[in-house]
Amino acid sequence: MAILNSKIPEGQLSEKWINYKDKQDLVNPANKRKLDIIVVGTGLAGAAAAASFGELGFNVKALCYQDSARRAHSIAAQGGINAAKNYPNDGDSIYRLFYDTVKGGDYRSREANVYRLAEVSNQIIDQCVAQGVPFARDYGGLLDNRSFGGALVSRTFYARGQTGQQLLLGAYSALGRQVQKGTVKMYPRTELMDIVVIDGRARGVVVRNLVTGEIESHFGHAVVLGTGGYGNVFFLSTNAMGSNGSAAWKAYKKGAFFGNPSFVQIHPTCIPVHGEFQSKLTLMSESLRNDGRIWVPKHKADAEKIRAEQLRPEDLSEENRDYYLERRYPAFGNLVPRDVASRAAKERCDAGFGVETGKAVYLDFKHAIERLGRDTIEARYGNLFQMYEKITDQNPYETPMMIYPAIHYTMGGLWVDYELQTTIPGLFAAGEANFSDHGANRLGASALMQGLADGYFVLPYTIQNYLADQINVPRISTDNKAFKDAEQSIKAQLKKLMDIKGKQSVDSLHKKLGLAMWDYVGMARNAEGLKKGIAKIKEIREEFWKDVRIPGNTDTINLELEKANRLADFLEMGELMARDALNREESCGGHYREEFKTPEGEALRNDKNFMYVAAWEHKEKGDPKLHKEPLVYENIEVKQRNYK
Amino acid sequence: MSESKKGLNLTLKVWRQDSAKAKGRFESYDVPNISPDSSFLEMMDVLNEQLINKGKAPVAFDHDCREGICGMCSLYINGRAHGPDDDITTCQLHMRKFEDGETITIEPWRSNGFPVIKDLIVDRTAFDQILEAGGFVSISTGGIPDANAIPIPKEDADEAMDAASCIGCGACVATCKNSSAMLFVSAKVSQLALLPQGKVEASRRARAMVAKMDELGFGNCTNTGACEVECPKGISVSHIARLNREFLCASLKQ
C-alpha cells in the first residue's frame, strides 16, 4: 500500500534511530527564529515538545483549553513511568522493555517505534531528575522502583501516587522558562477549532478564545497535536471532564488518517459506578496490584449475601474466596496486563459473583498489611487510600476496596510515521493523540514514557527534518483566504448549534452515546452488536442535531457550547470506532470480539489476516476508506500471549 | 448501599456574575433529592441540568480532573475554600458532609490577584506568571548526567515531594486576609531548594518569584497560618520559613 509510508530507517533495529539522526536534515540556529511551530496541548507530550522547541530557538505558540498549561490531564497519572535503567539489577534492558511493550500490545505495534521508545526511556529519567522531579528514593539516596502489570522486572519510577503530576510540573517548568524568555507564547483557555491546510501542508490553526468567544487564526510552519486521548466518547471514563477527541477528529477530516480507532483500554481497577448522576470514574492506580489481591466470593450464595448486606467481606473465610487472577494466571497473578485483568473481572461479575451492585470485585490489602505493617502500606499508597475513602466513605485499611473496570486510555489515534508525522505534511501528533507505540493494549506506566519520549527526544529531531526545507517559506498572513474560510465555517457551525434550541442538554445526549458505546463497542464486542451500535450512534447523532439545547451566547464563556462542540465530534468518532471494531475479525489486546477466543476464553488473534494497522481515511462522500500498514516482526518472535 | 440513603433537599445561594466587568449578585436555587454519595460538583451538575431545562443560563464553574489533582476546581463554600472537609479539593467533597434542608453559600475565590471572569470562575494566570519568573531549574533538554549520579537523602526527597504536591489551586490566596500567595510561592521555592539540582539557583529564584508576586498585587504574609489550614494538599507553612531564609541569603548577596 504505497500511500502509507512509515519511513522506518535502514539498518539493524538497535541502529535505526542512530542512523536516522546521523542522516536527517537540521535547521541552522539563525534560521530557527524564522520558523513558527504551533503546539496544541500542554500535557506531557505537548509541554515537553513546546519547551524543547523553544530551547532550540524556534518560535512557538502553545495552547490548551484549561486555564493553565499545568492542568493538562497528564497531571492525573498516578502510578509511574517506565525506563530500562535496570537499577535494581533484575535483568532489565532496552531489548526487554521493547519486548514487553510489543508483547503487551499483542503484536499490533510497530517494532522500530517501540524500540526507539525503549532506547530514549533512560534519558527521560535523567532529564526529569535534573528538572527537580522528586522521584521516590531509598535510604541510600538512589531512585526506587516498583513493578507494573505485564513485566517481570521492577522498572517503574514513581513520585508517590502523583507521578504524572510531578512529570507534568517538570515539563511545565521548562515551558515556563521558555515563556519568560519569549520563545514560547502561551494561549490558555483556547480551544482548537480547525487545522488550516494550504497547498497540501498544515499551515496553522483556527481557535476559539474560551473567555471572549472570539475566533482567531494562527499561522505555523508546522503544527503539533498533543491533545490526549478520546476515552470520553464513552461519557464515563477516568479522563478529565474536558478531555476530548476533537483536535484529532478535525485533523482526520482534513485528511490525516486515523489509526486503529477501536483500540481502547479498559482499566481493571477503578471505583465502581455509584449512581445515575455520576460524572466520571476514578482510577485506583495499578500499582495497588503490587500488594493488593483481587478476589470475589467462591460461592454465589455468599456473593448474594454480600450484595444484600447480610455478610461483610472481611468476615468471609479464606477458603470461601476465589483469588481468580492468581488461580487462572499463576505466573503473573494479580499483575497480568490490564486487558486480561478487566476481562476476568467482567467474566466473574457476569457469572453472578460480583459484589455491591454486582458490578464490583474486591482488591484486598489484608495480607499485605499483615506482612508489611500498616505503616508501609500507608507510605506506599496513603494518598490513594485517602482518595478512596473520601469517595466511598469506606476505610480500605479495614475492609477491601471495591473496583470495577472502566474506560481509561485510547491506544488508537492519528496515524503517524516514524517521524510522528501524520499523512498531512507538516502536521505531527504526539502522546496519547497518536496511535503509535502501544499496539492493541498499553502496559502500565508506558504512556507517561511515550508522551515524554515524543516531546523531549523524538519531535525535536524529526520536526527539523521537515522544517529544514521550509526556511524560505515566508509567514502566511492569517488574512489569507484559507484562514478566513475556515473562520467563517466555524462561525457558521457554532451558529447552527446555538440555533437548534431543542430540549435536551448536552450531557443527557452524551450519556446516551456513552451507554451505546459501552454496550456495543465496549469490553466485549460482536458483529451483530457492532452493527446495532452503528445504527444507534447515528440515531443519537440525528437527535443531537435536532434537539440539543445550548443556553447563552457565543461571545462569552459558554461551557455548554464547549461541550456540544466536542460531543458533535464524538458522535462521528464513535461510529468510526465501531466500524474499525467490526472490520477487525479477531481478538487482540483490549479489542475483544466474542466470536474469536480460545477454548479457555482468552483473546485469539488472527495474524494471517489482521497483522496490520488499520488507517482510516475520511471521505467527504460515502464510507471512510481503510488502508493497511502491514506489521513486520523481525526482532521478536510472534507468539500467543501467555501470562499463565 | 446508596439506595437506602435518603436524598438531601438543599437551597443554594450562588454568586452570579455575567462577565469580569459586570456587577455580581447572589441567586438562590432549590435542588431536591441529592444523593449523599454524589460529589459536590455532581450536585452542581444537577443544578445546571435543572437550569438548562428551564431555559436559564447554567452556573459557570471551573473543574476538569474531578479527582483532586489538576487544581482547576475552586469554590468557596459556606465561607471556606474547598468547603467543609479537610485536606481535599472541591471536586473531592461529597454531599454526605451536608445536612438535609441546609442552605449552602457558593462563591468564587476573592482576591485582587484573581479577578472573577464569570460566575464562579476566576483568572489565576498570575500563578503562571510567578512560576515563569523563576520556578524552574535552568537546564535544557538533553545532555544530562545519569539520574543516580547524585544521591539525595530520602528525607530531603520526601520533603521536596511534600512541597511539590501543591496543585496551584489558589485556596491559600482565597483564604488569606491579606491575599498573600506566600504558601504557593514557598512550596515551589522550597521543593527546588531541597534538591541539589535546584539548590544552585535557590536564592535568585526566591528573589525573582517574590518580586513577581508583589508586582501582581498579592499582599504580604503576616504569618496568620490560615492558608495551611485550608490547603487541600496540606502544604506546611514551614516552607514559608525556608523561602524567607533563601530570600535573606539573596538580599545579603546583593
Ligand SMILES: Cc1cc2nc3c(=O)[nH]c(=O)nc-3n(C[C@H](O)[C@H](O)[C@H](O)COP(=O)(O)OP(=O)(O)OC[C@H]3O[C@@H](n4cnc5c(N)ncnc54)[C@H](O)[C@@H]3O)c2cc1C
Ligand atoms: C487517571 C489516569 C491515570 C494514569 N496513570 C498513568 C500512569 O501511572 N502511568 C502512565 O504511563 N500513564 C498513565 N495514564 C495515562 C497518561 O496519563 C496519559 O496517556 C498521558 O498523560 C497523556 O498525555 P498527553 O500529553 O498525550 O495528553 P494530555 O495530558 O491529556 O494533554 C492534552 C492537552 O491537550 C489540550 N487539548 C485537548 N483537546 C484540545 C482542544 N480541542 N483544543 C485545545 N487544546 C486541547 C489539553 O488542554 C491538554 O493541554 C493515566 C491516565 C489517567 C486518566
Ligand code: SF4
Ligand atoms: S499551596 Fe495549597 S492552597 Fe495554595 S495553591 Fe498550592 S495546593 Fe492550593
Ligand code: FES
Ligand atoms: S477538578 Fe481537578 S482538582 Fe478538582
